Amino acid sequence: MLILTINPGSTSTKVAIFADNKKLVQRTLRHDVDELEKFNDIMEQEEFRKKAILDFIESEGYKIEDFSAIACRGGILPPLESGTYVVDENMVDYLKNKTKVKHASNLAAVIGFSLSSGRIPVYITDPVSVDEMIDEARISGIPEIERLSLAHALNIKAVAREVASQLGKKYEELNMVIAHLGGGISVTAHEKGRMIDVNNANDEGPFSPERTGELPVGDVVKLCFSGKYSKNELKKLFVGKGGLVAYVGTNDVKKILEEGSDEERFFVDAMVYQIAKEIGGMCAVLKGKVDAIVITGGIANNPKIVEKIKSYVFKFAPVFSVPGEFEMEALAMGALRVLRGEEKAKTWGEKDEKIS
Numbered sequence: 001m002l003i004l005t006i007n008p009g010s011t012s013t014k015v016a017i018f019a020d021n022k023k024l025v026q027r028t029l030r031h032d033v034d035e036l037e038k039f040n041d042i043m044e045q046e047e048f049r050k051k052a053i054l055d056f057i058e059s060e061g062y063k064i065e066d067f068s069a070i071a072c073r074g075g076i077l078p079p080l081e082s083g084t085y086v087v088d089e090n091m092v093d094y095l096k097n098k099t100k101v102k103h104a105s106n107l108a109a110v111i112g113f114s115l116s117s118g119r120i121p122v123y124i125t126d127p128v129s130v131d132e133m134i135d136e137a138r139i140s141g142i143p144e145i146e147r148l149s150l151a152h153a154l155n156i157k158a159v160a161r162e163v164a165s166q167l168g169k170k171y172e173e174l175n176m177v178i179a180h181l182g183g184g185i186s187v188t189a190h191e192k193g194r195m196i197d198v199n200n201a202n203d204e205g206p207f208s209p210e211r212t213g214e215l216p217v218g219d220v221v222k223l224c225f226s227g228k229y230s231k232n233e234l235k236k237l238f239v240g241k242g243g244l245v246a247y248v249g250t251n252d253v254k255k256i257l258e259e260g261s262d263e264e265r266f267f268v269d270a271m272v273y274q275i276a277k278e279i280g281g282m283c284a285v286l287k288g289k290v291d292a293i294v295i296t297g298g299i300a301n302n303p304k305i306v307e308k309i310k311s312y313v314f315k316f317a318p319v320f321s322v323p324g325e326f327e328m329e330a331l332a333m334g335a336l337r338v339l340r341g342e343e344k345a346k347t348w349g350e351k352d353e354k355i356s
């Protein structure tokens with residue numbers, strides 16, 4: 001069965017073609033920043049990115065009818081259970097017109113649905129807003145604000161299954177702490193197959209290459225009312241221009257480690273320190289019963305960083321490194337499980353919207 005996978009990022013769209021579980025080809029379609037700047041809103045990029053995907057499919061000698069399914073990165077839907085969902089008009093309408101968080105992933109299902117024109121099924125798997133948090137984890141400390149589960153769920157769930165199989169167990173039999181270290185950072189606690197707590201990777205937890213993570217709230221209030229920044233400028237400062245970008249001027253950890261000064265590398269150490277602290281917290285969430293701590297994402301490609309994190313947390317559980325991300329594979333497998341009848345695709349129904 002041929003499956004087309006679509007995974008849009010802020011400046012590129014990753015696409016791949018799978019024959020069952022075998023990846024035939026993967027391409028990163030890079031979009032010129034000047035070209036993207038012409039669009040006021042991410043959704044306005046639909047036709048532009050769709051054309052790039054169609055050109056890719058044609059260049060590989062396929063047409064849409066050749067595929068058994070299109071597997072898309074899930075966008076920021078209201079909180080929902082892990083799994084594979086059918087993309088329908090209802091979901092597309094939500095992503096186009098109602099979602100409150102602008103994220104390139106919102107485009108995937110919209111484009112997939114349009115490409116299919118009802119000819120083949122379209123699915124999403126484990127979107128950013130997968131929510132399996134326990135109730136205690138939802139309490140922020142102020143009734144007006146509820147803590148949200150926003151994480152790199154797609155890669156994290158795939159990596160969880162991979163490490164479980166390395167341990168000869170099922171994901172549902174283990175307790176794990178999994179940290180995805182990319183442009184954003186998600187540190188997550190998994191109890192017997194459910195992701196029961198997570199730092200909202202947009203707003204909380206460690207600072208990351210381009211996000212501030214958690215900040216001292218009193219000082220944030222001062223910044224908000226300083227008159228120096230508009231609301232949008234502040235949002236960009238916290239997500240996009242924060243973290244290492246704010247201190248060192250780049251989100252490229254590899255470059256900082258290879259070419260940076262001692263002072264610049266210190267900020268990577270500070271990020272490692274915050275990551276370790278968050279991992280420790282998630283071990284406490286699991287009451288210390290942790291079968292594995294797993295480090296994944298692009299930054300895990302650096303063994304020295306993994307070793308540094310390990311030096312803080314090795315007493316809590318064995319530490320595994322799964323460098324990179326496996327989002328395209330996870331999307332294809334999510335669709336394949338449904339096509340093979342191993343799993344039933346869920347139908348999404350809009351629930352109370354909690355994301356703002």
Ligand SMILES: Nc1ncnc2c1ncn2[C@@H]1O[C@H](COP(=O)(O)OP(=O)(O)OP(=O)(O)O)[C@@H](O)[C@H]1O
Nearest residue numbers: 181182183184209251252253254297298299301302
């Ligand atoms: N060998 C390496 N050593 C250190 N850092 C690395 C290495 N390879 C990649 N990185 C860093 O990983 C980061 C990018 O990670 P990744 O590719 O997971 O991010 P992304 O896909 O852009 O964002 P996200 O994972 O948040 O969706 C960059 O800071 C990059 O410099």
Ligand SMILES: CCCC(=O)O
Nearest residue numbers: 150151152184201202
């Ligand atoms: C919000 C967490 C997921 C992402 O950054 O893509």
